Amino acid sequence: MSNQEEINIRRLSGNIGTEITGVSVSDDLTNAAFDTLRRAFNDHSVLVFRNQNLNPEELVSFSRRFGPLERHVLKQFSHPDNPDVFLISNVREKGKPVGAIRAGQYWHSDCSYMAKPTMASVLHALEVPSTGGDTMFTSMAAAYDELSESMKALLSGLRAVHDYTNAWDVFFSRVADRPPLSEEERAKVPPVEHPLVRTHPDTGRKVLFVNPGFTRHIAGLSESESRALLGFLFAHAQQPHFIYRHRWTPGDLVMWDNRATWHLAIADYDMNERRHFHRTSIAGDAPY
Numbered sequence: 453m454s455n456q457e458e459i460n461i462r463r464l465s466g467n468i469g470t471e472i473t474g475v476s477v478s479d480d481l482t483n484a485a486f487d488t489l490r491r492a493f494n495d496h497s498v499l500v501f502r503n504q505n506l507n508p509e510e511l512v513s514f515s516r517r518f519g520p521l522e523r524h525v526l527k528q529f530s531h532p533d534n535p536d537v538f539l540i541s542n543v544r545e546k547g548k549p550v551g552a553i554r555a556g557q558y559w560h561s562d563c564s565y566m567a568k569p570t571m572a573s574v575l576h577a578l579e580v581p582s583t584g585g586d587t588m589f590t591s592m593a594a595a596y597d598e599l600s601e602s603m604k605a606l607l608s609g610l611r612a613v614h615d616y617t618n619a620w621d622v623f624f625s626r627v628a629d630r631p632p633l634s635e636e637e638r639a640k641v642p643p644v645e646h647p648l649v650r651t652h653p654d655t656g657r658k659v660l661f662v663n664p665g666f667t668r669h670i671a672g673l674s675e676s677e678s679r680a681l682l683g684f685l686f687a688h689a690q691q692p693h694f695i696y697r698h699r700w701t702p703g704d705l706v707m708w709d710n711r712a713t714w715h716l717a718i719a720d721y722d723m724n725e726r727r728h729f730h731r732t733s734i735a736g737d738a739p740y
């Protein structure tokens with residue numbers, strides 16, 4: 453049993469991320485302990501827990517405390533014994549990748565291309581390369597706050613189109629090991645439109661809700677207007693003071709709020725070294 457009294461919270465950077473100690477997430481968390489974690493999650497957007505020894509069922513049951521889980525469109529990368537666990541991995545068996553290889557090597561928020569984008573993702577590191585393979589997170593709430601009032605007024609009321617296949621146009625088409633989506637997969641993820649600025653349902657904060665991986669264009673603007681405005685917003689959100697960079701150790705469990713952040717997996721490691729993670733996805737609501 454993990455109690456609220458044992459939980460310590462240490463901020464990891466000025467705008468995003470906190471490390472939680474005194475909790476073993478596979479324990480039965482008391483309601484008070486869980487409330488402390490939920491508050492920290494809403495306040496800091498990224499929670500880091502070290503030394504978590506978890507099997508897939510324990511990862512799923514911890515994740516479910518935050519809400520119902522959803523499954524990824526790439527079904528072939530589900531954990532063979534537990535379809536709620538998605539494998540992010542560069543490991544190959546019989547020549548085939550066992551998990552989503554090169555997942556998230558571009559800034560994005562998970563599944564923003566769905567009508568109800570993923571609320572939170574929980575990533576558990578099992579094997580990590582000896583050097584590199586960090587993940588960066590940026591605060592889209594802090595990025596919004598820092599815009600001028602005139603820019604906020606310009607953005608208010610705009611909507612943007614998100615499309616999973618955009619990730620192939622901007623990234624996957626340059627790498628050999630990620631085939632395009634099948635017709636059946638593509639049919640499950642048609643482009644969707646979301647407000648460009650969303651309101652975080654738990655904190656009430658305004659958040660910039662466009663990302664380089666999945667946002668195709670801003671509705672109602674010309675191609676060049678949309679490209680220029682998205683280009684500015686993408687560069688703005690990548691400033692170092694909005695970012696926390698996580699260096700992985702096996703046993704780390706990191707969860708993030710896709711309603712308020714982007715993340716990027718840095719592809720700077722030796723692909724012959726194993727990087728093997730389990731991920732769960734907690735379902736979200738339609739942005740407003």
Ligand code: SIN
Nearest residue numbers: 540555556586587717
């Ligand atoms: C992802 O969920 O986008 C993958 C993150 C990572 O592998 O670090």
